[in-house]
Amino acid sequence: MARIAVDERNRRWCSDGFEIGCDNGEKVRVAFALDCCDREAMSFLATTDGITGGDVRDLMAGSHRASLRSGKPTAGHDRMAVG
Numbered sequence: 001m002a003r004i005a006v007d008e009r010n011r012r013w014c015s016d017g018f019e020i021g022c023d024n025g026e027k028v029r030v031a032f033a034l035d036c037c038d039r040e041a042m043s044f045l046a047t048t049d050g051i052t053g054g055d056v057r058d059l060m061a062g063s064h065r066a067s068l069r070s071g072k073p074t075a076g077h078d079r080m081a082v083g
Contacts, residue, residue: 012036013063015056031056033063042066 006012017031031051032044042063045055 006037008037013042013060015059017051031059033059035063035067 012035013033014036015031015033017029020028020030022028026048028046028048029051030044030046033042034040035042043059043066045051045059047055
């Protein structure tokens with residue numbers, strides 16, 4: 001079985017999403033990217049429209065930019081899509 005958790009931050013990220021039904025019948029869709037070391041939410045998006053593959057790619061790119069701004073090591077990224 002593959003191990004998802006890693007021992008170093010900014011080494012591997014995963015993404016997932018969920019949907020919240022509102023009282024007015026609308027649905028809010030949320031996607032997020034987590035660092036697989038400490039499960040920190042690196043970036044997220046929420047919309048009442050559908051979430052596309054392009055949205056998830058932008059989400060993961062935002063995670064990469066956030067990791068660069070953090071000043072923490074970023075060598076050897078592994079990106080995983082979950083869900």
